[in-house]
Amino acid sequence: MSLQGFRGEILSLSNDPAEGCDAVRHDADGLLVVEHGRIVARGSHADLSLRFPGLAVERLEGLIVPGFIDAHVHYPQLDCIASHGEQLLDWLERHIFPAEQAFADPAHAGAVAGAFLDELLRHGTTSALVFGTVHAGSVDAFFEAAQARELRMICGKVLMDLGPDGLRDTADSGAAESKALIARWHRRERLGYAVTPRFALTSSDAQLESAGQLLADHPTVLLHTHLAENTREIAEVAARFPQAADYLDAYDRFGLVTERSVFAHGVHLPDRSCARLAESGAGVAVCPSSNLFLGSGMFDFAQAERHGVRLGLGSDIGAGTSLSLLHNAGIAYQAGLFKGYRLDPFRALWLATGGSARLLHIDGDVGMLAEGQEADFVVLDDKATPLLARRTARATLEERLFALQVLGDDRAVRRTYVMGQCAWDRDGLRCAA
Incomplete structure (x- = not known):
């Protein structure tokens, strides 16, 4: 399979924020480059688009987080x-x-x-x-x-x-x-x-x-x-x-x-x-x-x-x-x-992604959207309901994430990707069998 690109706002945690480290990794206009189901590069779209000229890029509307x-x-x-x-x-x-x-x-x-x-x-x-x-x-x-x-x-x-x-x-x-x-x-x-x-x-x-x-x-x-x-x-x-x-x-x-x-x-x-x-x-x-x-x-x-x-x-x-x-x-x-x-909402996201991955001893493969990991990720819609849209308008990243956790549910999951392939699309049919 040829290289795939996914552009959008990307958020993950590299470690447990409770350990006092700078664990938040946020790319406001980011790019995931995926090959054979694994992430080969992640960073700002401005930088990575120069490294991968001609890359076919899918624009994803929402907040991209690890599966x-x-x-x-x-x-x-x-x-x-x-x-x-x-x-x-x-x-x-x-x-x-x-x-x-x-x-x-x-x-x-x-x-x-x-x-x-x-x-x-x-x-x-x-x-x-x-x-x-x-x-x-x-x-x-x-x-x-x-x-x-x-x-x-x-x-x-x-x-x-x-x-x-x-x-x-x-x-x-x-x-x-x-x-x-x-x-x-x-x-x-x-x-x-x-x-x-x-x-x-x-x-x-x-x-x-x-x-x-x-x-x-x-x-x-x-x-x-x-x-x-x-x-x-x-x-x-x-x-x-x-x-x-x-x-x-x-x-x-x-x-x-x-x-x-x-x-x-x-x-x-x-x-x-x-x-x-x-x-x-x-x-x-x-x-x-x-x-x-x-x-x-x-x-x-x-x-x-x-x-x-x-x-x-x-x-x-x-x-x-x-x-x-x-x-x-x-x-x-x-x-x-x-x-x-x-x-903390960032720690809550860690527990649901990298923290669980570490607990299950699969953190080498999933949980952080890091280079070398499998491309399992979710696109979240912080405007999925009228109330979410009102609460997240002009909100900070932390406030948006917390609102998604308190007010969100399956309606906020716009798409789910498995190994770089869409496996669920809220606005259509399941993408893959």
Whole structure:
């Protein structure tokens, strides 16, 4: 494929602004030069147009940002979004476990996977760390759909030998199926695997030990699970693991806390856990809309920042209320402010892009619109609604970005590009199959 040029206003973050560095990279009239799906040059249009004479350039109206990266989401729960009336454990029993049993049918899994990935593209999300179900076929179906769309996705079969009837494996079968899935899919094109115990209460000690062994045997896969989401859950984990210092320690005893571990939620973490997360290099996928919807609590950004804990942003569908990471960034600001933390809009964008990429160990490829990275990006429209247009008129870049996070959602996503190809166009049909 010949060189492609994309001209417009470009914004990304090269690092976490909380680390005190000048992380904002903004080209008011910028140019991305893409070859074979990767960015070969980025900078001002005035400068780069001289380096690439004759380059065919597509003018994009809006704010170009990296494709959003969802650090924690459940594709099988797409049809359970907006399920009423329960906190975490009862919500799982009433709504989620019955729905996930249907994923024993590969055709059903494939249909939901396709719908889910198309929804991600519509919301500007181009990469994600995704739960399957206990059925190995649910992961096959997801990866097949992701591969067809050339998306960078990480997924894993759920391990839960203490799960309910119809959603229960064994320590041996879970390990065997996980090994087969790793061999079949991990690092195949843009795909990656995550060892995925659902949470501490749904796996026996033998299964948690086998999960640790899977990580040791496959050092490039991730660990993906839940941590300290809900007070009742935490109390039950403490009763199940009386020798553990805290919830995180229950995982640590089985070798599950490493630099490649991603823990969703972390709403109620003691300082000891935060220190251990920082020491190990593990991190937390913050899921603000889910935490509010289930009444779980509000993440403590200040505590995590004091300890230097790695963070990303997740939608956690179906407990989350929107696949839009713009929307979730706005909810994160509100949740942080409740505890006295003012989440900067540039840091919120970092969490939804480069921060999640770093947490998922894919920051060499995506998340910053840097030279050498894959050309996954989103074109945002800060005039998508009449109210947004009023609020952003004559606003600064920071004010526009914050307005997009507080007032924006999928309507603000004008286009989504994957590897330099348009995969979603709000004003027309999907650009690519």
